[in-house]
Amino acid sequence: MTKETFLKKLEAELQGLDADERADILAEYREHFELALEAGRDESGVALALGNPKTLAKEIRASVLVEQAQQELSMKKLFQAIFTAASLGLFNLLIVAGPFVGLLGLWAGMIVVALAFLVSPLIELYMNGFPTTGADWLQLLLSLVLAIVGYFLGRGMIWVTKWMYRWLVRYLAYNIKLVKGKSHNEA
Amino acid sequence: MENIQFKKGVLELCVLVLVGREDLYGYELVNSISKHIEISEGTIYPLLRRLTKEGYFSTYLMESQEGPPRKYYRLTDSGMRYRDELVREWDDFVGRVNSIIRGGEEA
Numbered sequence: 689m690t691k692e693t694f695l696k697k698l699e700a701e702l703q704g705l706d707a708d709e710r711a712d713i714l715a716e717y718r719e720h721f722e723l724a725l726e727a728g729r730d731e732s733g734v735a736l737a738l739g740n741p742k743t744l745a746k747e748i749r750a751s752v753l754v755e756q757a758q759q760e761l762s763m764k765k766l767f768q769a770i771f772t773a774a775s776l777g778l779f780n781l782l783i784v785a786g787p788f789v790g791l792l793g794l795w796a797g798m799i800v801v802a803l804a805f806l807v808s809p810l811i812e813l814y815m816n817g818f819p820t821t822g823a824d825w826l827q828l829l830l831s832l833v834l835a836i837v838g839y840f841l842g843r844g845m846i847w848v849t850k851w852m853y854r855w856l857v858r859y860l861a862y863n864i865k866l867v868k869g870k871s872h873n874e875a
Numbered sequence: 876m877e878n879i880q881f882k883k884g885v886l887e888l889c890v891l892v893l894v895g896r897e898d899l900y901g902y903e904l905v906n907s908i909s910k911h912i913e914i915s916e917g918t919i920y921p922l923l924r925r926l927t928k929e930g931y932f933s934t935y936l937m938e939s940q941e942g943p944p945r946k947y948y949r950l951t952d953s954g955m956r957y958r959d960e961l962v963r964e965w966d967d968f969v970g971r972v973n974s975i976i977r978g979g980e981e982a
Contacts, residue, residue, distance in 0.1 A: 715946075716901055716920050722942055723902040739915035747921045755928060 689735040691721045701745030705752055713748060746776055757857045766853060773860050784860065791852060798845055805838025886914065888965055890922060891950065891958040894932060900945035923948060931957050 695714060702710045724734040753769040773784050812831040819825045889908055893899060901923060905916045926932050931954035936944045
């Protein structure tokens with residue numbers, strides 16, 4: 689692989705990153721090539737020693753996306769970061785996606801419960817009409833209590849969602865650190 | 876994929892120690908490491924990038940007599956603390972492993 693092929697491949701794989709960031713990264717690899725050539729090494733040897741541009745780009749993208757997700761709360765960024773981290777390898781897919789899917793299920797379940805509690809007085813009114821007997825009033829009262837519980841559960845879930853997001857991002861960052869060393873063997 | 880985490884940690888330690896000795900540009904650093912340890916040279920750059928983002932390195936460009944300006948890395952104060960911590964952990968680890976290898980001595 690020539691210097692230009694290597695840099696082109698790397699650039700293509702880095703699509704989607706901030707333009708400045710990309711230019712910065714490419715400049716560094718270009719500098720590496722230039723200094724190596726000055727020292728009398730040949731292009732293909734240098735490219736070979738650098739490793740697979742695709743693997744390198746994946747590492748870089750993964751850490752950039754996690755950094756971005758750390759800075760701003762955005763579901764899109766989070767999913768991008770998870771996807772990229774997972775694409776670092778099957779091993780990684782399991783340890784990233786496994787806990788994530790589990791947590792997501794739990795989270796969705798709690799949200800549904802909170803919503804159901806919250807609307808329970810409406811359901812009660814819809815099913816039984818306006819309360820006339822004492823038992824009806826009791827049911828309505830109970831459903832109002834449920835609604836209050838649902839309200840607080842819902843607020844709690846908003847808080848939990850923020851925390852889950854932060855923890856997930858931190859877990860991803862840790863995870864990428866853990867997998868990074870692998871590319872030595874893929875080169 | 877043997878010893879992923881081990882190799883990765885050691886590489887990080889080497890990079891921190893070398894840049895701590897004197898400011899270095901990427902190529903110099905890659906060379907001084909690959910002289911001793913077999914690595915895929917390209918992985919040093921993402922590592923440098925991450926350590927810079929984490930505030931352990933600062934960077935600056937400096938002109939050279941021949942060729943383009945070079946991007947130098949310098950160890951920051953928090954980088955020094957981090958390096959010292961890693962070196963301590965490493966010494967401790969090596970000490971324990973050695974005491975197992977030599978055997979006999981209180982394990």
